[in-house]
Amino acid sequence: MIDANIIVRRAGFTLESAFTSDGGITALFGRSGSGKTTLLNAMAGLIRPDSGHIRLDGQTLFEASSRTFLAPHRRRIGLVFQDAQLFPHLTARQNLLYGRFFNRRSLDVAGPKLEFDAVVGVLGIEKLLGRRPNALSGGEKQRVAIGRALLASPRLLLMDEPLAALDAPRKLEILPLIERVRDEMKVPILYVSHAVEEVARLAARVVVLEAGQVSRIGTPQDVLVPASGPLSNQRFETVSLLEARVRGYDQHYGLSTLDHPAGPISIPGRAGPPGTKVRVVVRGSDVSIAMKRPGSVSIRTMLGAQVQAIDADDGPVARVDLILTGGDKLSAFITRNAVDELGLGQGDSVLAMIKAASIDARWEG
Structure with missing residues (x-):
């Protein structure tokens, strides 16, 4: 369960976001510059909001009134970016195991742990384990990046435009894998995108951001309709x-x-x-x-x-x-x-x- 109600002020931009999510895939949808990545960074603990609160499964990650701010490594939140950001000198297996190493070093290790073989099987990357990133396609790199995030046994997975850098065939390769992570691994996902078809396919709930404000919240059927414009x-x-x-x-x-x-x-x-x-x-x-x-x-x-x-x-x-x-x-x-x-x-x-x-x-x- 996510409960986020925050204000983040930056030079020339203010994000005011309030939403809840009960699990599955919740999409943060909007045009570039609407505040999607800022909100994701606040959830991850990469930036500190100016006011409000963030709670995950009843635990307070941030609360301005009590000056609570849980460090990123204690939040048990996995991150997948637009660029896979794999370590170039490590094999795919070693990159994956880094996620498990990170989890062991976490100060909060309670909760279910995802097994290496199970993650590799869901993502279909058995044959990639011995390769280094320069020998992987864009889609293969993203599979490994998702696996690395999962092996940290996250309570929440944050995905920031994970398909934006991929061509159409690679997108069609990754989309079903994200669904399998949701359905088989039971990991809730906060998914950032400005691509309406990705959001429509993946999300059960959509939070629409416009110029730093939440303009609509609902199912894809309810909110993915342009309200204005030619x-x-x-x-x-x-x-x-x-x-x-x-x-x-x-x-x-x-x-x-x-x-x-x-x-x-x-x-x-x-x-x-x-x-x-x-x-x-x-x-x-x-x-x-x-x-x-x-x-x-x-x-x-x-x-x-x-x-x-x-x-x-x-x-x-x-x-x-x-x-x-x-x-x-x-x-x-x-x-x-x-x-x-x-x-x-x-x-x-x-x-x-x-x-x-x-x-x-x-x-x-």
Whole structure:
């Protein structure tokens, strides 16, 4: 359990943050300069706030009124940065064991300990143990960095833009590992990112920061919707989350089929065993709308929906908010010209069409 209510003042910037988290992955989301890393550094004890308090599992890490400030090495908090920051002269195994060494030297060693073999197995780094960092890819370095943090047996894992320096294939490699850490290691994570799709995929709770202030707190479905700005810009930032269950996997085509009340959803890759609950992340710019089922078309996913609202400004793009059969919400960005040609109006029954290749998903367990 995290309970943070702090003020940090720096030259030209003030962070005022208050939030709680019960576990799982809590994302700190916002643009660069919004205060995400400052908040993370305060949690880790790398900076001392000017006022307020920070408590973790009932223990006071910082409290201005009582002048309490627990040193970083006594907090049992693991850190993973954008850059893996491995020791270049040590092998992957030696870098991992440094985390265990740090834990032994901690003045607070109570609580569960994560075993070396278990951490290595979850992260899939058995074959990397004898290599030094210069022989590892960016994704492999981040795996080792996560492992090193875990072997300090942290009560909380802080991850500061851990995927920002990686290319798309490496990001897709690391995302499931972060989920496995959460689900199998049961380590709560405070995850910093300004990438909306990462947050939508990973987080159960999102704290949105804007210019040093907490502007919204809630589920990804509730808060990951741009509140303002031109619609032409919103289409790149808006995502929708759909809940579905795995029906099966077509090994020949490499596609999973998910069952959703509005219709079957096709996604690339193996989503999990039949019956697995999955969260599907859909970008608003990847949704098309049809008034009736088209004939020959490459799009596999066509979901029954009703138009809830249409928002248009003076630009070329309109936002169409849909309610899918079953109650999930889905936003689509299409041209104003398409709205007029289709004669779209509130209450119309439509098909929301989504390219399988554009869909991202995660296991819910």
